[in-house]
Amino acid sequence: xxxxxxxxxVSIAIFAIYLLIALFAPLLTPYDxxxxxxxxxxxxxxxxxxxxxxxxxxxFSQLIYGTRATLLLGFTGAIxxxxxxxxxGIVSGYYGGRVDEFITxxxxxxxxxxxxxLLLVMMMFFTPGIYVTGILMGLLGSARGVRVxxxxxxxxxxxxxxxxxxxxxxxxxxxxxxxxLPNLLSLVTVQFVFSAxxxxxxxxxxxxxxxxxxxVIDWGQMIDRAYQNGGVINGLWWWLIPxxxxxxxxxxxxxxxxxxxxxxxxxRMKLTRI
Amino acid sequence: MEARYLFKRLCYCGLAFIASITIxxxxxxxxxxxxxxxxxxxxxxxTPVEVxxxxxxxxxxxxxxxxxxxxxxxxxxxxxxxxxxEYRVPVFPLIGQKLWWTLMIMVPSLILSTIIxxxxxxxxxxxxxxxxxxxxxxxxxxxxxxxSYWLAIMGLLVFSCLxxxxxxxxxxSINALFSxxxxxxxxxxxxxxxxxxxxxxxxxxYYLMRNSMLMTLGEDYITTARAKGLKESVILRKxxxxxxxxxxxxxxxxxxxxxxxxxxxxxxxxxWPGMGMLTFNALNMRDVPLLxxxxxxxxxxxxxxxxxxxxxxxxxxxxxxxxxxx
Numbered sequence: 001x002x003x004x005x006x007x008x009x010v011s012i013a014i015f016a017i018y019l020l021i022a023l024f025a026p027l028l029t030p031y032d033x034x035x036x037x038x039x040x041x042x043x044x045x046x047x048x049x050x051x052x053x054x055x056x057x058x059x060f061s062q063l064i065y066g067t068r069a070t071l072l073l074g075f076t077g078a079i080x081x082x083x084x085x086x087x088x089g090i091v092s093g094y095y096g097g098r099v100d101e102f103i104t105x106x107x108x109x110x111x112x113x114x115x116x117x118l119l120l121v122m123m124m125f126f127t128p129g130i131y132v133t134g135i136l137m138g139l140l141g142s143a144r145g146v147r148v149x150x151x152x153x154x155x156x157x158x159x160x161x162x163x164x165x166x167x168x169x170x171x172x173x174x175x176x177x178x179x180x181l182p183n184l185l186s187l188v189t190v191q192f193v194f195s196a197x198x199x200x201x202x203x204x205x206x207x208x209x210x211x212x213x214x215x216v217i218d219w220g221q222m223i224d225r226a227y228q229n230g231g232v233i234n235g236l237w238w239w240l241i242p243x244x245x246x247x248x249x250x251x252x253x254x255x256x257x258x259x260x261x262x263x264x265x266x267x268r269m270k271l272t273r274i
Numbered sequence: 275m276e277a278r279y280l281f282k283r284l285c286y287c288g289l290a291f292i293a294s295i296t297i298x299x300x301x302x303x304x305x306x307x308x309x310x311x312x313x314x315x316x317x318x319x320x321t322p323v324e325v326x327x328x329x330x331x332x333x334x335x336x337x338x339x340x341x342x343x344x345x346x347x348x349x350x351x352x353x354x355x356x357x358x359x360e361y362r363v364p365v366f367p368l369i370g371q372k373l374w375w376t377l378m379i380m381v382p383s384l385i386l387s388t389i390i391x392x393x394x395x396x397x398x399x400x401x402x403x404x405x406x407x408x409x410x411x412x413x414x415x416x417x418x419x420x421x422s423y424w425l426a427i428m429g430l431l432v433f434s435c436l437x438x439x440x441x442x443x444x445x446x447s448i449n450a451l452f453s454x455x456x457x458x459x460x461x462x463x464x465x466x467x468x469x470x471x472x473x474x475x476x477x478x479x480y481y482l483m484r485n486s487m488l489m490t491l492g493e494d495y496i497t498t499a500r501a502k503g504l505k506e507s508v509i510l511r512k513x514x515x516x517x518x519x520x521x522x523x524x525x526x527x528x529x530x531x532x533x534x535x536x537x538x539x540x541x542x543x544x545x546w547p548g549m550g551m552l553t554f555n556a557l558n559m560r561d562v563p564l565l566x567x568x569x570x571x572x573x574x575x576x577x578x579x580x581x582x583x584x585x586x587x588x589x590x591x592x593x594x595x596x597x598x599x600x
Binding site: 205233240 | 286289290293294297298301305415416418419420421422423424427428430431435442531534535538539542543553554557558560562565566568569572573575576577580
């Protein structure tokens, strides 16, 4: 148990660092990430910790500012997808019967729609601003969590206290909001963390594919720029590696948090061998 | 009953495909701009409105909603998926031709990752809580959190640039111009993309197999097997692992969606000429018809994978077949 707590603490600490960096980005950066800060393709030096890119912008400052876009993308997507997924899951599991049947069947069909290619098509039509991207990712990803929530609600809805509250005349909406939802909180948190991780990685991937918001600096666009400018072949590690490491560590910290929390709440994991 | 089950699943597949077509149609119909406008603007920035209207009429884009929809669905089912702006060829044969290259990466990766993931997951679940299990679990979760594009770039950097074991990209050497196809050369080029893709799907398969193994080990029949005095190795192979394998069938179908998204990054980074790189090019050229075709092809692949899983499952698990007859 103490080991689990350690994992959780480490992950929270790493995440807190990212959050602080995002909040205080202007104080931490030596240059405005958009301005011409020196020559082009400069190697790392005391003035430019990670050198400069093809537009003579300071890479270190860009890296710091990129944290903001990444967190924003992840959380916009996660808030939306988890809210929608949880709401549908609760309704489906709570009412059961025809409603449940309809939702489950629809879900069966929706799950065969390849969401990532669909997202790409949609990005062609909408000008990909950072919020629009987050919202689109959230909407398309909301089907993912419905099943887990639903099956949990199914078992909660059978419990005695729910029947009790209903007998006392509470409305369905009241029961769902005040009694079902609180019992789902830890599960919803796990889903939220994993969704945020998923959408951050995906958002940066979109930047890499050239679909990023050009008014915002994000790590995906940085990797893309470095890659297009021969970062691999010429070994421009100070340009290519830091944004990739940044997203990898962020993703790792969220995953670690998610798994240690899942371990806490999942009775299946506590099964011991006979 | 078998026939009824088959029919029901086929209906689902049809519905799922119609749903995909409908979504893409709604996007194309209601979003500002259409093929023809895009295309004409591509040719000349100052296309007169009359010309656009004329072309819209010729291509049937000014039809009323319902008529347009029905025509669109019929066209898609007949294999008329539009015309690519960039490649100047019909979309369907273009995608079909690239699909083989993608499958060349995806199929070996799926097979490899399923075998390795299932074996490692079964072992890990069996040895639950030991140091070996913990080490394997942690490293798998570690790799699972690494974004696919980053894995690919690092692979390229380490194995191609630093160590020089694999080529930097592409699908055959420049020598092929003189000496013709060489199957080993293609395999050499495919090796790194295949390995990366394998690692990408391996972790998911492993995690599910381990969980499934833990569930199975809690079942009564395992206790019974122990009480009968069976050897541990027999319990592992004949009772635990075999039952734990069942959810993997659905998992493999789900992995296809994951791998399709991953292939866009992996093929782009390794310059592998499959559907993924086609997607990347279509994005850069803003080739909407091609992207729409790629989406439809993706939907078809997913539907086929799910259908295959639905068909295989009852064969493996007699209990499911029982419930089908009820």
